[in-house]
Amino acid sequence: MTARRVQTALFVVYLAGLVRVTLWPKLGPDDGFDLVRTVLTWLDVHGFPLTYSATEFVANIALFVPFGLLVALLTRLRPWTVVGLGLATSVAIELAQLLFLPDRVADVRDLVANTLGTAVGVAVLLAARTRQQEPVPAR
Numbered sequence: 001m002t003a004r005r006v007q008t009a010l011f012v013v014y015l016a017g018l019v020r021v022t023l024w025p026k027l028g029p030d031d032g033f034d035l036v037r038t039v040l041t042w043l044d045v046h047g048f049p050l051t052y053s054a055t056e057f058v059a060n061i062a063l064f065v066p067f068g069l070l071v072a073l074l075t076r077l078r079p080w081t082v083v084g085l086g087l088a089t090s091v092a093i094e095l096a097q098l099l100f101l102p103d104r105v106a107d108v109r110d111l112v113a114n115t116l117g118t119a120v121g122v123a124v125l126l127a128a129r130t131r132q133q134e135p136v137p138a139r
Contacts, residue, residue, distance in 0.1 A: 068121025
């Protein structure tokens with residue numbers, strides 16, 4: 001299997017996961033969020049106060065890092081165009097949640113976090129490519 005096919009397969013699997021996480025109705029008490037709340041409470045008790053809102057913001061950034069990396073890897077689009085696609089994808093998700101998923105909450109902070117995550121993914125790829133092109137110092 002070529003590298004391109006592997007990258008494409010990863011992107012398809014990622015998109016399926018993205019749809020599952022963002023566009024499916026919430027699952028219920030066993031959706032994993034009880035564990036998140038338990039961990040946040042434990043951290044708070046031990047001197048590391050993290051709010052659920054802050055955790056969700058960071059999770060949304062992490063959710064879109066693969067989007068930026070894989071779209072930049074699979075296309076010849078300019079970096080800011082990839083970031084724009086991340087924003088457009090996030091807008092589509094938030095609109096779908098607002099219009100069709102009453103159990104979900106559309107939030108402008110998600111747009112910011114998702115777009116930032118896309119930018120981080122693009123930056124990771126650009127940094128890796130730059131590092132590959134650096135000459136090896138002579139000894």
